[in-house]
Amino acid sequence: MTTTVASTAPAATPTFVASGSALSLAGLLRSEWIKLRSVRSTIWSYATVIVISLLLALLMSSTLTLDGRQVAASDQASWMIQVSTFGIIFGQLIVAVLGVLSISGEYSTGMVRSSLTAVPRRLPVLAAKAIVLFVCTYIIGLVSIVGSYLVATPIMAGKGISASLTDPDLFLPLMSAALYLSLVAVFSLGLGTILRSSAGGIAAALGVILLLPTVLQLIPAEWVADMMPYILSNAGTDSFAMTGTMEPWQNILIVLGWVAVSLAGAAVLLKRRDA
């Protein structure tokens, strides 16, 4: 082979050989972190989640009227959970949009071709995106929830309701709520990758979160009623609001199932399709 090169190349220039650092998962995670923080939609989305959570905690705690009734000590943690996580019900819609946009924005602008040229095996891009989105959203969720708790605590104390953050009955559900929020973002990332469109991805994500439970409620069949706890948003809220019949870890497993299906579909299509 070397001889043919030498005979056809115009001068005796030695062939340039590439050198230097290679592709790595750590580098890929840093790359996705730079991508996430350097677009405005991320900043706006996360800021909105935090602000809405704090405002709702303030609103809910200050408008709560007990008419002089005393709340039993065993119920106080449950009240604090409700006040602290109320914002997550709205926050899940915002992070769903963010999750879709984090990949559909690459498809709509053509950026995905740059990303996939840098990482031609493709799946590491999806993995790195999911990890970065999960961690960032988890932190934002935790900040929103703990912030809501701190905002509501003095107001609720005035009404005779209080719970300590170190109480596992309060602490664990709050962690679950943040976990659910970040899993919704990753679930939506998968949908965005499957549909490759911002409008389609957002419609699908909000459809699953908002519309699916509502529509199913309209069907009077018993088997439909049995399915309700397995719907993504029902399982998610059950995991921290203690409204369902299952254990929190079972609820989280159901949510993880939704995420797994979404990511698996995304992985197969990302690998197979032309970019």
Place this chain on the structure above:
Amino acid sequence: MIQAQSLTKRYGRKTAVDAVDFTVQPGRVTGFLGPNGAGKSTTMRMIVGLDRPSHGSVTVNGKMYREHKAPLREVGVLLDAKAIHTGRSAYNHLLAMAATHSIPASRVKEVIELTGLESVARKRVGGFSLGMGQRLGIAAALLGDPATLILDEPVNGLDPEGVQWVRNLVRHLAGEGRTILLSSHLMSEMAVTADHLIVLGRGRVIADAPVADLIGAATRKAVRVRTPYAPELAALFPGPDVSVTRSENDLLEIVGLSAAEIGNQAARAGIALHELTPISASLEEAYMALTQNDVEYRTGGSADDPAAEHRTADLQESVR
């Protein structure tokens, strides 16, 4: 070095790239030429694994592109200027691309300076002109200091100074022993930039030759003669080596003799000449002739010119 072996891409029933074989050698600039829709971009996308070949394969330095441990260091690619998120600044785009291969931020600054983007690096890419987008795309391609550079229409949208800059850049990089594949549909640009040409038409390789050979094959030495005594003049040159075509009443096109020889013979025979002009096909015309039958989107007109088809066949034969 890039090697394609019976590389094929079909979209449904349409074949965009039809079993092409070619080798792009290091140390020189290889021009990838062809009309719109000839399959240049599709071929380039297959080289870097964005499109999966329907059949055949293409390797970069002996391996499939995706098998390389540091793809950005093997191949730098500019596919189109729009492969960049419009909401991100140029600096952050390059920083994110560099991070995948742990390329330091100092290299990002280097390519920004090299491409003259200092003043707009912190601005969002959405507001960039076509030319600035091209420069950013070239900056991204250079990030990994790659051994192979693939540029699809790099001078598209650049001002004359930018065109010259790209030309000097790729010639310099080829001089360092890198492999350069450059696409264009402009023959004139290729003539001054490339050492070697691969011409595609309707998904097939219709020429693969050094630029000089292509020019030689294309240059048809003819002399245009205008005289009121056209039949008499034509009768002076009966030989098999000389061909005379009469296109108008007083206009002849003579191939096989120099203008001086024609002038001398006409003077000896006492025939007055009103015009005696040597004509040679330009490279642009050669390219048009070469790709005449392979243009996918034609504006209409001389599609059924048998003479042109004949010339094309000759030319294609001579550059193979």
